[in-house]
Amino acid sequence: MSIDPDLLRGLSVFSALSNEERRALADAVSLxxxxxxxAVFVHGQPATELCLVLSGRIKLSKAxxxxxxxxxxxxxxxxxxxxxxxxxxxxxxVTATAxxxxxxxVWSTQVWxxxxxxxxxxxxxxxxxxxxxxxxxxxxxxEIASLDVPRRIAHALLRLVNQAGRKEAAGIRIxxxxxxxxxxxxxGTTLFTVSRTLTCWERRGLLAGGRRTxxxxxxxxxxxxxxxxxxxxxx
Amino acid sequence: MSIDPDLLRGLSVFSALSNEERRALADAVSLxxxxxxxAVFVHGQPATELCLVLSGRIKLSKAxxxxxxxxxxxxxxxxxxxxxxxxxxxxxxVTATAxxxxxxxVWSTQVWxxxxxxxxxxxxxxxxxxxxxxxxxxxxxxEIASLDVPRRIAHALLRLVNQAGRKEAAGIRIxxxxxxxxxxxxxGTTLFTVSRTLTCWERRGLLAGGRRTxxxxxxxxxxxxxxxxxxxxxx
DNA sequence: CACGGTCTTTGAGCTAACGCAAATCCAGCG
DNA sequence: CGCTGGATTTGCGTTAGCTCAAAGACCGTG
Numbered sequence: 346m347s348i349d350p351d352l353l354r355g356l357s358v359f360s361a362l363s364n365e366e367r368r369a370l371a372d373a374v375s376l377x378x379x380x381x382x383x384a385v386f387v388h389g390q391p392a393t394e395l396c397l398v399l400s401g402r403i404k405l406s407k408a409x410x411x412x413x414x415x416x417x418x419x420x421x422x423x424x425x426x427x428x429x430x431x432x433x434x435x436x437x438x439v440t441a442t443a444x445x446x447x448x449x450x451v452w453s454t455q456v457w458x459x460x461x462x463x464x465x466x467x468x469x470x471x472x473x474x475x476x477x478x479x480x481x482x483x484x485x486x487x488e489i490a491s492l493d494v495p496r497r498i499a500h501a502l503l504r505l506v507n508q509a510g511r512k513e514a515a516g517i518r519i520x521x522x523x524x525x526x527x528x529x530x531x532x533g534t535t536l537f538t539v540s541r542t543l544t545c546w547e548r549r550g551l552l553a554g555g556r557r558t559x560x561x562x563x564x565x566x567x568x569x570x571x572x573x574x575x576x577x578x579x580x
Numbered sequence: 581m582s583i584d585p586d587l588l589r590g591l592s593v594f595s596a597l598s599n600e601e602r603r604a605l606a607d608a609v610s611l612x613x614x615x616x617x618x619a620v621f622v623h624g625q626p627a628t629e630l631c632l633v634l635s636g637r638i639k640l641s642k643a644x645x646x647x648x649x650x651x652x653x654x655x656x657x658x659x660x661x662x663x664x665x666x667x668x669x670x671x672x673x674v675t676a677t678a679x680x681x682x683x684x685x686v687w688s689t690q691v692w693x694x695x696x697x698x699x700x701x702x703x704x705x706x707x708x709x710x711x712x713x714x715x716x717x718x719x720x721x722x723e724i725a726s727l728d729v730p731r732r733i734a735h736a737l738l739r740l741v742n743q744a745g746r747k748e749a750a751g752i753r754i755x756x757x758x759x760x761x762x763x764x765x766x767x768g769t770t771l772f773t774v775s776r777t778l779t780c781w782e783r784r785g786l787l788a789g790g791r792r793t794x795x796x797x798x799x800x801x802x803x804x805x806x807x808x809x810x811x812x813x814x815x
Numbered sequence: 816c817a818c819g820g821t822c823t824t825t826g827a828g829c830t831a832a833c834g835c836a837a838a839t840c841c842a843g844c845g
Numbered sequence: 846c847g848c849t850g851g852a853t854t855t856g857c858g859t860t861a862g863c864t865c866a867a868a869g870a871c872c873g874t875g
Contacts, residue, residue: 409722415725438718472710475711476665491646535832574646760822775825779825
């Protein structure tokens with residue numbers, strides 16, 4: 346099982362490594378293709394593998410206390426799934442599902458841990474990734490704790506535009522299938538409220554929604570709405 | 581500036597270190613006493629120090645988008661403040677305030693980074709701490725995204741009991757001054773709703789509240805209420 | 816012991832958001 | 846080309862939780 350070491354070169358995690366070290370990583374990896382809606386792993390299952398997203402999007406969700414599951418984050422190409430669990434044993438504490446066809450690079454955690462031990466330059470990078478993830482999580486916590494639903498949705502969309510925006514003639518499209526259900530699970534609300542909010546913005550020309558797709562027509566207006574103190578979503 | 585190396589022995593972060601290494605850490609540290617309500621550092625300020633709580637409680641908060649600030653977590657003895665920021669430069673992204681008289685162990689980030697480089701056993705421990713913090717943050721995110729306010733408060737209290745519960749004749753006291761304002765900032769609600777909820781539980785004999793203090797009288801009932809699907813807080 | 820400031824309680828009204836039900840729309844498939 | 850199942854829209858009633866206002870309770874201090 347070997348993939349192109351150059352694939353790893355572009356990732357900031359691996360940028361400090363020598364070509365030789367990158368090759369060692371590449372030699373130990375295997376590729377896993379995923380179909381849309383296929384589960385990568387589920388909550389509780391013992392974590393025997395570390396996955397890196399090469400293409401597609403993976404949603405990381407957890408079973409909320411009541412209601413539907415909550416989406417903790419959406420992993421984009423170049424991001425790891427549950428990096429924290431790769432360093433010490435235990436079960437996954439989230440469920441990972443492919444939102445669309447995707448491809449993962451997979452290391453067995455045993456091999457991965459050995460590699461991390463042997464390559465001292467890696468650990469600081471991993472710590473930095475963890476810190477980044479923690480910082481993101483805290484940001485989203487503040488959002489959900491202090492903003493009303495429409496603004497939370499706006500923030501979520503802006504983040505997705507940054508991470509997965511593809512420019513089109515009519516605006517910027519979020520470049521993977523995203524249902525309003527998902528958007529609700531991402532912002533801690535219901536799909537009904539999401540639908541109402543989006544159609545309202547659609548009427549105002551901010552957006553164009555479709556079946557599992559969102560096209561942002563007026564990014565500045567959306568950004569403004571996300572931060573404005575007074576503005577409301579109502580027509 | 582030198583403190584007792586034994587002080588560091590009890591902490592799991594430092595448990596893998598040799599006595600000599602612990603001494604190196606202890607030699608580089610300085611102590612900082614804090615009065616109640618004193619700020620340790622504020623959001624944005626360049627992070628030049630890494631702090632470890634020796635005694636007291638420190639609240640880590642962030643300015644919410646609207647409303648009041650949001651409390652991200654409360655740091656207890658043995659926990660670091662903003663560990664992530666100690667590894668790479670940048671400003672603090674939270675504000676740290678002492679909830680009561682406290683004492684911190686402080687390293688300059690420069691020295692700290694040098695020590696981390698020199699003691700290879702440390703980095704994995706730090707990564708594990710970061711992972712722990714991330715996992716906690718995700719747990720609280722799920723809570724706030726999927727539970728109603730009373731249950732969020734119950735969960736917060738249970739967590740605080742675990743972290744700072746002191747047994748008393750009448751029950752378990754949360755062993756540091758905690759205002760209802762703080763409790764509200766911790767659970768993403770208002771102090772009014774917190775007050776109503778607590779007084780309701782007080783009537784039911786679950787709690788005894790006071791000025792900046794909470795005494796849990798019936799822990800099982802509180803735990804039950806936190807997870808129950810149906811029960812309500814109303815009398 | 817009176818004072819001032821902080822913290823808490825309580826009331827009243829209001830609205831954002833939920834929950835349910837039902838209609839509608841759409842993509843893929845046979 | 847019509848079926849089917851998922852996704853979205855919309856209406857309507859309800860309520861949890863917010864906001865504002867004001868009154869109490871408590872603590873430390875002068």
